[in-house]
Amino acid sequence: MGRQVSAEPHYTLYHPRWYRRPVSVWWWLQNRAYTGFVLRELTSVFVAFFALVYLWQLRALVHGPDAYGQFLARMRSPLFLTLNTVAFLFVLVHSITWFNLTPKAMVLRLSGKRVPDWVILGLHYAAWLVLSAAVVFVLLRR
Amino acid sequence: MPSTVALAVARYRPERESEPTLQTYEIPFRKDWVVLDALNHVKDELDGSLSFRWSCRMGVCGSCGMKVNGTPKLTCATFLSDYLPGPIRVEPLDYFPVVRDLVVDLTDFVRKLQQVKPWIIRKEEKPLSEGEYLQTPDQLDAYKQFSMCINCLLCYSACPIYGLEPGFIGPAAIALAQRYNMDSRDQGAAERLKIVSEHDGIWQCTFVGECTKVCPKHVDPAGAIQQYKLTGATEWVKSLLLPWGAR
Numbered sequence A: 001m002g003r004q005v006s007a008e009p010h011y012t013l014y015h016p017r018w019y020r021r022p023v024s025v026w027w028w029l030q031n032r033a034y035t036g037f038v039l040r041e042l043t044s045v046f047v048a049f050f051a052l053v054y055l056w057q058l059r060a061l062v063h064g065p066d067a068y069g070q071f072l073a074r075m076r077s078p079l080f081l082t083l084n085t086v087a088f089l090f091v092l093v094h095s096i097t098w099f100n101l102t103p104k105a106m107v108l109r110l111s112g113k114r115v116p117d118w119v120i121l122g123l124h125y126a127a128w129l130v131l132s133a134a135v136v137f138v139l140l141r142r
Numbered sequence B: 001m002p003s004t005v006a007l008a009v010a011r012y013r014p015e016r017e018s019e020p021t022l023q024t025y026e027i028p029f030r031k032d033w034v035v036l037d038a039l040n041h042v043k044d045e046l047d048g049s050l051s052f053r054w055s056c057r058m059g060v061c062g063s064c065g066m067k068v069n070g071t072p073k074l075t076c077a078t079f080l081s082d083y084l085p086g087p088i089r090v091e092p093l094d095y096f097p098v099v100r101d102l103v104v105d106l107t108d109f110v111r112k113l114q115q116v117k118p119w120i121i122r123k124e125e126k127p128l129s130e131g132e133y134l135q136t137p138d139q140l141d142a143y144k145q146f147s148m149c150i151n152c153l154l155c156y157s158a159c160p161i162y163g164l165e166p167g168f169i170g171p172a173a174i175a176l177a178q179r180y181n182m183d184s185r186d187q188g189a190a191e192r193l194k195i196v197s198e199h200d201g202i203w204q205c206t207f208v209g210e211c212t213k214v215c216p217k218h219v220d221p222a223g224a225i226q227q228y229k230l231t232g233a234t235e236w237v238k239s240l241l242l243p244w245g246a247r
Helices: A032-042 A044-062 A065-075 A078-105 A117-140 B035-046 B107-115 B137-147 B154-158 B160-164 B171-181 B189-196 B210-214 B221-241
Strands: B004-011 B021-028 B065-068 B071-074 B088-091 B098-100
Touching: A032 A044, A032 B210, A044 A065, A044 A078, A065 A078, A078 A117, A078 B221, B004 B035, B021 B035, B035 B088, B065 B154, B071 B154, B071 B210, B107 B171, B137 B171, B154 B171, B154 B210, B171 B189, B171 B221, B189 B221, B210 B221
Parallel strands: B004 B088
Antiparallel strands: B004 B021, B065 B071, B065 B088
8 A cells, every 4th residue: 555656756846756765675684673573583483393393293193103103213313302402492482472472462450450561471471380280290190 | 071973964855866865064062962952053053954853842742753873763852972972873764755854754654543543433422511521540541651642653663564564554553543442432443443453454563562662652552553453353253253243
C-alpha cells in the first residue's frame, strides 16, 4: 500500500521533489539492537532442529526397539552430541527471552490495578517448573 | 569543556541536489544547549537557509524529531553535552520522504492514524441531556500511558519493519488504537480489530522493540502491539469456537 517511487520520476508543478533513502540490505548491521534482533530470529533455526529431532525420535519409537536403539546410537555420535548441545542452549535462550516478554503482552488488572510484571513472570516460571517436575516424575517413575 | 562543537547537518535542497549531503557548522558549545538550540543558532547566525521543524521546545508538540548520531531523538530534549567531543550528526527521520533538509513528509502516518479510528466510538450516542460519560481514576489509568503519544514519529523511524514494509500501520497508530480500545467509554474495539488485524497491521510486527526504546513519552508501542496480538488471537479462537458470533 506504500506509495511506490515510479520508474520515470517526473516533476509535478508545486509538488515537492521528495528524497527517499532506500533501505540497505545491511540495515541490520547499522545498530547493535537490530543485529541482536536478527541473530535471535536466525537462531530459531535451532528450535526447529530440536522439533525435527523429536519427530525423528517418535518415528524410531513407532518402528520398534531395533530402530529406536539405532536412533539412540546415532544420537551418541559426536556430531549429534555437539549439535544437540548447541540446539538445547538456544532453545533455552529462546524459552527464557520468550517468557521475559510475556508481561509486555499480558496485561492483567485485578480490582482496577495492573498486576505487576514480576508477578506475571513469576507465575509463568512457576508453571514451567511445575510442568517440568511433572515430566521428570513421570519419566523416573518405576 | 570545549568552546565549540561541530554540527554535521544533513542538507537536501531539491532544486540543487539529487540526494542529501552533510554540511558541517562550527557552533559555540554551551552546557545548557540542546541540539534544537544549536540548529536555531545555525539558522539565526550562520545559515538562514537551513530548514527544520520545531515548536514548543519542551517535548510536548512532537515536531522536532530527528536522528542524532543515528538514533531518533526529540532534538529539544537532546543535550549537546551528551555527544562531546562531537561532531554531532543531525539527519531527518528515517523511512519518511525528505521534503527539504531535516523536514520529512508525514502524510503516510496521518493517513494510517485515521484508518485506525482514534476517537471514541459509541454504538449509540446518549443525548447531551444525560450528561457526560463518567470514568473512574482506575479506568483512566488503563489507557493513560498510550494517550501520552505526541505523534513525534521517532518510533516509525526506529522500526525496520516500517522501512522494509512501508504499508505497515506502524507503532504509534496501533498504540493509539489500543488507547481507545482500553477506554471505558469506547465501544469500537471490534471495528478497530478488523482494521489492525489485516495484512498491514499487528502481525507485521516481529517485536524488534526499538519503538519502545526511542519513545520519549514512555508510551511503549511495542507492548501495545503485543497486547493487541493477544487480543487478536483470542478473538480468532473465539470466532472458531463460537461461529454464530458471540461478539
